[in-house]
Amino acid sequence: MPERIATGMEWRTAGRRGGDIVAYARALRVSGVAAACGALVLGCTGGGGGSASPPTTSSGTARSATADSRPSASASATSETDPGREPRTTAQAQSLIQQVISGPELFGTGVVRATPYESGPAQWAVLGDDCLWRLHPLPADALATLTRHFEVPASDVKGAVRLSATVTVHRTALDASWEQARMLEEDLDCTEQTQRPGERLTGLQSLSFARGEGGNTSGDDLLLETGQCVSDTRGGPYAYWWQQAVLGSVVAGTSVCGGRGRSQQELNSLVAEVLPRMLLRVQQEIGSTAGTESGGATASTSSTKSGS
């Protein structure tokens, strides 16, 4: 019998300089999403130097028989978004993505475009039962997706940092929420994932926060995945994390994979603002002016009574 139960969320501040963490935590509070993620990142990952590749999108369709064939009008909006403003066509979805996805400007100092810069919009990566990521055509419930890749180039003393931003537009909010759910499942099935030969993610764990929980004030649901990235060519393991939020029918995410000599604090400063600000852009594009009545993030009695 264990003395303590591992929840994956223990405080792991030993060995750090407490003052730094406190100051850092306060700074993070400027943004609700960043605050929650920052706090957990600090507690969840180990530091290192070097770099590895970020993943492309982390969504998959490995599961069968999900309910995603049953989108309904009532489920396609959240209290924060207006279904009337959500994209209906691939062209509208691609246009929205261009409006909201981050370029280097939302990242921290020193972040530049990587090569290749963009991937998508008709393909995305799917995690197979063998825990390998492969490119597949976009499924029917998604209208468009785009991933941009960034880096902080290596310097004399520090390794490169790899970063990414992804935005996917689904047909409905329910579809988007299923993508979020699938990502949670993936980390349970595959705590180690191979992005491509020689590039691996290890020790993956994820946690998901509904609006109002854990400082999540920007998205209907906010997911934080943490682990390490390991590369045959760049070394590691280095700290890795992925944040992904759902807002209406849109799923947006960012990733960071550390490098030699890069502290978690430094890494967080590179990505802390990206997701909240992309979500703000989404809100501006498809947000409701006054919270419309709809499904929302909480279960309603009516939706359960009509259940099985």
Next chain:
Amino acid sequence: MERLLASDPSRLGGHRLLGRLGTGGMGVVYLARGEAGELAAVKVIQPEFAQQAEFRARFRREAESARGVDSPWVVPVLGADTEGPAPWLATAFVPGPSLAEVVAECGPLPERVVRILGKVLARALDAVHQAGLVHRDVKPGNVLLALDGPRLIDFGIARPTAAEETELTSDSMVIGTPGFLSPEQARALAVGPASDVFSLGCVLAYTATGRMPFGAGTADALLYRTVHDTPDLDGVEDIELRALLERCLAKEPEDRPHVDEVDAELVEDALAGSIGWLPDAVVRMVADRSAEMLALPGIEPTEVSGDSGPQGPGRRRVLALAAGGTALLAAGGVSLWAALRDNSGKTPVSSAAGRDWTIGVQADLSGPLKAAGTAQERAVRLAVEQFNAREDKPFPLTLRVLDDRGEPARAQAVARRLTRDRDVFAVLGPTGYASAQSAVEVYESAGLPLVTVSELSVSAVQSALLAKPRRYFRAAPLAAYSAFATVTALTAQGSRRPGLLVDRAGWITGMESVNVVHNATGAGGVSLYARVVPALAPDVSTVVADMLAHGVDSFYYTGTPERAAPLARALAARDFTGPRFLDIPSATPAFVSAAGPASEGWQVLAPYIDPAAAAVRPFATAYRKRYGGAPGDWAAEAYDVTRLLADRLTALAGSTKRRPSRTQVADALARARFKGLVTTYAFDADHQLITRQVQHYQVKDGRFVYSGPVGLSGS
């Protein structure tokens, strides 16, 4: 005070008049000095009233009845002349501002002050009613605040409640002050003591909110609203006080509590020796007003030889206060509360006198978790009452309960109020995640120990603090323990392919278990198959076919009671008989009623003990006797924790009954080893209960049946 006019008499009876205190509809009130040197307020009835036989009869009765009122909180009648051409009545002079002036100047008063005031006035009215009188004009202007406590004044219209009532008041004549009148007064019906209770409710509501409960405006409008409208009690946040005021303000006299019930329901708030119950600004106002009296002509200190009269606030106190003598003021407070607490007049031993020993409760009493919150609040109350009933108690415990409704903003406000109350040593609560997330930081900042029995998540405190909690104690096993034990139980019941169904409608508290289950199954050599269903999905059972296709031979659902029901029905329809477990939040009677027969056989491993379990029978018995029903889930734990707090406070107080600091209380809790009914309470370095077991329940015949504790590793 105004100077005497040339037309004023210089003496009345044995009183030398010093000045005019005021002029009312029925006469002039003078400040006077009696033969023994005591100050008095002498009311002289105007000749035109004095000439009315009816009025004189009424005044005569008033004076006689008033002499029969025996209470330290009612100004005593010192003398009267009811037969002369200018009848007068002398009462002790109270050199303080009225409650009306205080609220006008200082604003609404804290609810704790309101409760104490309510208690005092209830006792005052009880004495009035005991003498066969109804005051009939209970209003803020008739409550004076003196250095040694409040006083109910003005028997100008008080009169016997007996048969002659209608003789003296015509049916259409409304006596009293609109805004503080009872509905029966407003309708000019016969009034009894319950009318004063209504007015008392108005006075207390006014004191708490700064507003009259039936609004302002013309007398007609006020009277109409008094009869027809619901009182405006917005801003009265203390759930008990609010409930009590609502009862006092019941439209039907028979629905209102008797004054001694009002007194009794506030009893725990009235403890010996505090002057802290009045806000500083009010104390200053009372002191200033009293000091002003020193400047009155004819009240030179040398004229007084130390006799300050039987009940009135002594001149020495006035002098001391004017000189900044707060120690004496404090002494006045002690004697006040000694008398208030003990009607026999015995002064309680109170080396720790001056401050309440208060335990706070922050609970969700009206929001989504009100069942758990209410069960806990009642259990705490019972434990406090039992403690206070002990003859050997080192101090009486005071209870302060605030309802946060499970709303984050309100939870933070409640936490601020409890932490600002310097008499509070520790708080039981909060009930759930949303409250904890916003309240814990307030307690941490204030250094006030917060002990919860039902907020058992990991992430609430993490997102709230970004650091380890120093003052937040979890007195029941974290939810993660239940999740871990569930995996153990599934395995023990033969499952080799457990299916985990995570419904995101269960929010973070359901989500937290996922990694625990994942790690535990991995370590246990069983192969987990997990599905996550978004909250937007209308029906979680749509994944059942996929899970069964993956060979799942047991189910563990985390989510909500209502959404678990379709899952239960889907499994029942497939004749699935493998082990089926719910997480803590979804294992409620709502699940059983929603799932019906399909709920049979579902199990849960919960942190709380069955309130009907043998181990907690003494508590359940006492609870039933106190409340007339069985305690709810989480009640036994809250009862234990209250006793733990009382035990720690008692130990810290020691023989000297010295008040511990909040830090000392927190340290004592951290080191505690207290044998309660449910378990032995000791905490680890993270202030989490050290435990190795959770409680097992299974649905049988339409309800969750308790089958006892189980160890985390299945023992």
